Amino acid sequence: MQDIALYIHWPFCARICPYCDFNVYKNKPDTTDALVDAILADMKYWRDLSGPRRLVSIHFGGGTPSLLTAGHLGRIIEQAGQYWSRDASMEIGLEANPKDINTQSLKNWRAAGIERLSVGVQSFDNSALKFLGRDHDGQAAQNALEMATAIMPRVSADLIYGWAGQNLDELREDLQIAMASGAAHISAYQLTIEPGTAFGRAGARGISKAVNSEHSADLYELAMGQLSRADYEQYEVSNFAKTSAARSRHNLVYWRGGDYIGVGPGAHGRLTVNGMRTASIAALKPKDYIDSVKSQGHGLAERETLSSQAWAEEYVLMGLRITGGINLSRYREISGQKLAPETIAEFEKLGLLQTSEDRLSATPKGRMVLDSLCNQLLQDGNC
Ligand SMILES: C[S@@+](CC[C@H](N)C(=O)[O-])C[C@H]1O[C@@H](n2cnc3c(N)ncnc32)[C@H](O)[C@@H]1O
Ligand code: SF4
Structure with missing residues (x-):
């Protein structure tokens, strides 16, 4: 049986960060139930297209899927397990903002089936967090990460480096705190300035929000050296893991060219059937996605067959x-x-x-x- 991964895009965030280019919208709690229902119905459409498959991962990304209740997450996980055959070592991951993490939420997510948490730390430095427009401080990020490693079997810390003014010591300190928290996986992302974001608009006005490429390369080299000396093996450009079990199985499906289904507003998918590979993207706006699922039974905006x-x-x-x-x-x-x-x-x-x-x-x-x-x-x- 062919493998498949499932990506669920939750597009809402408590507030929008000035650097973020993902398909995100200010949270509208009264839309939650309708969107979860649409995601469940869309999954049925994809099950019909994919046929029986071995499900190797479910990944809740966003946006901020940690805004969802454990009940919502559990419903989606259970439904996915009915549509596809769960691989014995299936990954079930959730991207979580530090603000949503506490002992109770962690226990609830765990009970719903989540076993891997990617914590959106970005930095532990208060001035960096302010610069990045985050709604948590460094201590809150550290507490969240430590609580997560105490309760979740697998934890990753997301860090961003290369914000304007960052020096090597500041990155060294962020990496040190992330490693000391016990997270066996660290993602260190270079800050990218995307057009259409607040940082992109600032750049167009001549205000640079990121370091220059030479300094960025120095920061990257520092991260690679420091993480490797602490036995975090680099297995991808931005990703480092202490053991192969700590790696993101879901992201490895993308990087290895495997098949994945994307549900939720703006989610991308790749599906290979009879030697033909299709690329799909769901309607971007939550309302359009919900309306499309209601009227057509799927949330697709586009689906094309890829040329070889x-x-x-x-x-x-x-x-x-x-x-x-x-x-x-x-x-x-x-x-x-x-x-x-x-x-x-x-x-x-x-x-x-x-x-x-x-x-x-x-x-x-x-x-x-x-x-x-x-x-x-x-x-x-x-x-
Ligand atoms: C799509 S976000 C979702 C996670 C969660 N909402 C959060 O912000 O904590 C996943 C990760 O992408 C990274 N990211 C988002 N925009 C970025 C950018 N412009 N440059 C570098 N990293 C970025 C951040 O590290 C973030 O944690
Ligand atoms: S970085 Fe995370 S919290 Fe911020 S807008 Fe993007 S998805 Fe939302």
């Missing part, structure tokens, strides 16, 4: 993010051609790529320039 070229390109872009890399024979299978052998050889000589039998991966040096490396590879592969 687009599919292969995505396989490379996602796969080279992980240290495990991609399978060259899999690339050939998808695209019908070899991936730029001369360019690979050249990048190997430069110490940016490495091959081991059928596997191609980026070296630590290559990961520092991954975007341009991938672009070149795909361009020369005529992909």
